[in-house]
Amino acid sequence: MSISPNILFWIIVIPGTVVLGLVASWIVRKVSALVQWRVGPPFLQPFYDVAKLMGKEILIPQDAQQAVFMWAPLIGLAGILLLSIMLWRITVTQATFLGDIIVAIYLMVLPSLALILGSSASASPHAAVGTGREMKLVMGYELSLVLAFIVVIIKMAALVEPGQQLSLAAISQHAPVFSISGMLAFLASLMCIQAKLGFVPFDIAEAETELGSGVLMEYSGALLAIWKLMQAVMLVALPLFLVMVFLGGIGADFLAGLARPVGSVPVGIIVLAAFVVTGLLARFNKYIDLLFLLALIAACVLAGLGKYVLVLVLIILIKNTNPRVRIDQAMKFFWVYCSITLAIAITLALIGNTYGYNWL
């Protein structure tokens, strides 16, 4: 029986996304450690973390609403996996359906909604405070995120041919970031993604030091592992979405770079060998560990994931150079500063459309 490459792709897309997410979460931790002049965790750390949590006891609080408490992490993980499958499908086959932008926006809210559901079902006062903060944060950034997409949609309206569907697949053919309004929208939605990921400066709902990890407080064992997996997959899906909407997508042949031969050996084999060697040597010297990180990033760039790595690095740098803000500061940031910026961007985009200035 022969398996076509297409079917093979759909078999590996879910495990592949999860593994890529865990690798991305290692990159986040490692680069954060390097910024703070530390050595940081070994490469397999996120995998060990998830494996360990899977093997631990699950405790359910006495007063918790059991069914919601158990189902919420699964809903969140399912939602974000569905989004990433949708994004990969559009990337690889350009296949799309009516209203995929709306579906993507809904699927992106699902993890936050699941967090709110799960933590409010856990009957813990700390989690309750975290829930309130998460809700306010969602209300804060959703407005800016939708406004940012409106900018892109206005810009795309001038670029698609009459009769062509205005879909994510069509949007990912263009890079609106190379215009003033597109740039403003990209920067604003980068901050929204930061808040969606729950990273500093918007880790208000988790806030380890003041709320004792807030929304996730009562979760343990396999349920916590599912939350961790959800956060890892978000690290793939959300930057990928930004890349597709603003930076022109990563292209259908994104793995072809690894198959290109140097002499007679494909680049992929050389990169794999470099991984294994640096990975084995990494335990002896922290600087070899650094080489391993660089090899990984180089492999991502070679594989055509360069734009994704760029967005990821931007997110990590924002995470490491900012303090946590209060919830009222976050609301003010999104509702006042981001919204005003985006209103200006929408105006610029409309003016550009009317008078035919694509750079505006």
Next chain:
Amino acid sequence: MSWKIKALKKSPWVFHVNVGACNNCDIEIVNCLTPRFDVERFGIKLVGSPRHADALLVTGVGTKQAAIRLREVYRQTSKPCVVFLIGACPCGMGIFSTGYHVAGPVDKIIREVDPDAIIAYVPGCPPKPEAMISGILKALAAL
């Protein structure tokens, strides 16, 4: 060795419980997280909730008020977990052994909840961060 224990050794998340310490050991625990010692190299992470924790770092002598809370925190920690007694006070009560406010050595308090609890001792007043790291790694190796 089962994969559960193997993974646990590679990522022990710790929760810090103060049951009447003078804050000196607490400061030394925070020292372990600094760039100089960086326990994240071993996958050790300080977490905010006992439900996430694999190890409890107990500092302090175990006062009557705190003993009730310590038992509750131990019950709320998801098993398997290890208890580390950091400093002279929880290990042997030190100069407070005859104090009116002391509920007994911390290992006794924890054994009241779970007679089979895994307890490791890191003595010192306060123990150096190096001592804590080596204590944690030794206890995990014996698991």
